[in-house]
Amino acid sequence: MTKSVKPNPIVDMMDKIGGAAATFGNDVCFFICFLGELAKASLVLIRHPGRFRGRDMLYYMDLCGSQALPIVICICYLMGVILGFQFALQAQKVGAEIYVADGVGFSILKELGPLMVAVISTGRAGSAFAAEIGTMKVNEEISALETMGFSPVGFLVVPKLLAMLFTMPLLIVFGDFAGLTGGFTVAVTMMKLTPVSYIDRTLEVLLPSTLTMGVLKGLVFAAVIALVGCMRGFQAKSDAQGVGRATTSSVVSSIFMIVVADAVLTRLYTLWGY
Amino acid sequence: MVPKQGMIVEVENLSVGYEGNVVLEKITFTVPAGAIFGILGGSGVGKSTLLKHMIGLYPPLCGEVKIFGRSIVNCPETEKYRLMRRFGVTYQGGALFSSMTVGENVALPLETYTNLNKSEIARRVQEKLALVDLQGAANVMPAELSGGMKKRAGLARAMALDPKLLFFDEPSAGLDPITSVELDELLLRLRAQFGTTIVIVTHELASIFGITDTVILLDKQAKTIVAEGDPRKLRDHSPSLWVHDFLNRQGYDHAPANQE
């Protein structure tokens, strides 16, 4: 027992891989339980609508929606500019400048708009959710909620989830327009395309369904961000470092899950012919 | 409904701990209606842990806890939440919801579980805050309160629904002697006026002798109850030196393992 064992790098590595796999398995189980709790809490709230924390939801809508708007517009606009540049460089080689409108339009609406908004919301909202719930756990506020007969999930998660589901689509619409404007700026200033021709081309190729499909993706991202953020908060160890770690892992896991969800959704969309 | 006549809390053969780590085991006691019951023990023996398991926050390793004659261990969640609403709990650090004002904290259970109108709720909030001497604090955020004030605000919140049973973790820790005596008097008054049964976790000797009728004394090595009964009798007549010393505050030279 006391005999020191020589560290074997392979055993060590296996140990780490096994540990990581176990953690992952635990997280998956925890997430499934969490979803079950959420379903149960939602049913209770439907039966007792008076218990729903409407004011909290408005607070989070402000936090995750209106307060995020400037940064969303700014980043999406720059994203549009960057895409515009890149597409312009390629398009100029073959003299097909007008297709920049297609490139920017589709990339922003289908992928980058929703994705950028999701990443921003993860950093802003998801981490805030994890930190808030984690801190409440440290202060025994979660225990207090329970002994007052509240389901912590119903009380804390549902308002956040709904706020995200309501604000995310709006943010994406704003982000999309900002992105398109970015592409437009590059097209008219750098490539000498006329504003009218660029706008015409954009309207011609982009269908309302293109926008809708992107926004629908956003709903999935919103759910991922809210749920992962809250789940990490509940998982936090009851100390200050625990809250810090929960916040970090909420950002990492939700970005990972967003990208996975995006890949799956993109595949599904192509199967359905979009 | 109450099988053992007049017993509000029944704990039977309870073992508690975290992740398989046993903190306390074989805990059995009952709290009669209208009693002020003390759970005593040194720091870290697991008093708060025992309390948290008794109120259904954690599932015990084994054993049974009944509150108002109903098991809080083996019951469906909705049932458990309904039972939890019937008693109040005050935590060691107050556990106020930091995003709401003190008044909103106290109002929360009233808003959720009663059909009272706004003015009636406001009146009750004022009444409960006055009871704990925090009249002016309704619109203050918890972060702006001192530790003792938080604890009193937590008590006001625990009493919001006028429960017949109160659990109180360390009522007097962090309070000055005068406030602490006032709090003790408040607890006595609650019992006299409303017949509230009160379970307190404490190591304040003044409170123990001042207000409790019965105490259990927990010990870290034995991981269980080492003495039970009237604290005054235990102090004067306990055969165990350690119990005697704990209650007379003479240091901890005699571990109970050495006692015969």
Ligand SMILES: Nc1ncnc2c1ncn2[C@@H]1O[C@H](COP(=O)(O)OP(=O)(O)OP(=O)(O)O)[C@@H](O)[C@H]1O
């Ligand atoms: N959440 C937890 N997870 C794991 N162990 C814990 C947890 N909370 C407490 N413990 C451990 O359980 C034991 C009892 O802790 P507890 O808080 O119940 O003590 P206490 O008697 O209330 O002490 P105090 O008088 O200082 O409040 C301690 O050894 C502590 O380290």
Ligand SMILES: [Mg+2]
């Ligand atoms: Mg304690």
